[in-house]
Amino acid sequence: MTASPARARLNQLWRRGCAFLGTETAIMGGAMTWVSERHLVSAISNAGGFGVLACGSMGPDRLAEEIAATRTLTARPFGVNLINMHPDLERLVDACREQGVGHVVIAGGLPSGPVIKRIKDGGAKAMAFAPALVAAKRLIRHGIDALIIEGSEAGGHIGPVATSVLAQEILPEVREVPVFLAGGIGRGEAIVSALEAGAVGVQLGTRFVCAAESIAHPNFKQAFIRAAARDAQPSTQIDPRFPVIPVRALANEGTKRFMETQRDLIAKVDHGAMTREAAQLEIEHFWAGALRRAVIDGDVENGSLMAGQSVGMVTREQPTAEIFSELLTQAETALGWRFPSEAARAVPAAV
Known part of the structure; x- marks a missing residue:
């Protein structure tokens, strides 16, 4: 079946990102500690996206178990997010290698050249967050395979600069490696804007917290829905x-x-x-x-409710596949205004 002009344009816009991730869509799941575990990660990958396990403070053995458990729920590609400051980072990288992980994302600081090399020597693609253009260039010199630029609209630990500004600073200057955009993205129209600005894909975290497959406590989900x-x-x-x-x-x-x-x-x-x-x-x-x-415990008064500003677009609990369907419909509708079908062009204007 021939894709609509809008879908064909969307496929063209994120073709490089899909090829890099090995997925149908270039939508990555943000790695959220306690939330991005086997169930949500596999659901994102099964829906055509790219799930990313959040290692957080796990040790190597526990991480290996979680990777193996995720594999029982999906045969599609997914990645692992490691924290740069983790005291056992090298052993965690080795655990990813032993489990055959295809993509390792380093967060919480810029990974060193040796860490990037260790990831790549293990057969995985290395990804990292670039908070500024100078950091992006440094990571590229050290051999990084892809970058994620995440603005202050994101949930969790953030930098001081907005996604829209980082996009303008970095995207026009980086062509050597694929760049994914993150922070404040909650609808398909924003995905299109990121792709047209030069990103090869996007990363969404907050939008998936209330997925039906997310193990987050009902109290936690309700806090997001009300926010x-x-x-x-x-x-x-x-x-x-x-x-x-x-x-x-x-x-x-x-x-x-x-x-x-x-x-x-x-x-x-x-x-x-x-x-x-x-x-x-x-x-x-x-x-x-x-x-x-x-x-996990549902203490939404005293616990930390890490959430991005896109939380206002989270209105109900939904299956992950339904969230993807909505995002794609919104993206195609936005592109449809610019790439109408031949049938739409043939309709005469109202007199």
Whole structure:
């Protein structure tokens, strides 16, 4: 069956991304700790996208088990996301190699040349996040196979620059490797915009949290369904002496207490009741275990509700395949205005 002009154009726009991932669509699932596990990852891949397992704090043996379990649920390609700061990063890379993982995504910092080489020597394609053009060029020099550029609209740990600005800075300057765009993408029209700007594909995380296959607690899903874009806020740093890595999440009682805790600790330091180092450690440990409490245990008041600004487009729980169908319909409709079918052209204008 011949594809419509709009679908043919969409296939052309993300052809390079599909070829790189080995998928029908160039839609990657964002790796969300506790959420992007075997069930959601396999569902994304089975729907024609590219699921990505979130390793998080897993050890090598646990990661190997999760990869093997995902393989029992899908025969299609999927990748693994590793955290650059993980103390066992090299062994995790080796676990991916032993399990025959085809794509390894490094997050949480720029991977070194040796880490990239270790991934590629194991037969996998290496991917990483580029927060700026200079970082993109550096990663390319070190042999990275593909880049992801993610703006501040995304959920979880974020940088200071919006997706739209990063796209303008990086996409026109990088042709050597495929580049995927992420951050704030929740509809098919935005996917088309990213592709037409020069990206070969996109990454969506927040949109899949309320997938039927997601194991996130019903309370967690309901918090997403009720939320508006403005509810997904970055964590605030009160005093530059006490750095806070920005994390975008839904505001709740936990975020209020985090602000109060910072104020209390800073006051103690200023009054000589606590060392600066001890206060910084307490600030850094405030959210320890908070994501699991929210995602798995359903404590949406005190846990961390990491969410991107596209959360306002999450309106109900849906099967992953249905989410993909909606995204593709929206993308094709957007392209249809520019590439109408011959039948549509033949319809005479109303008098």
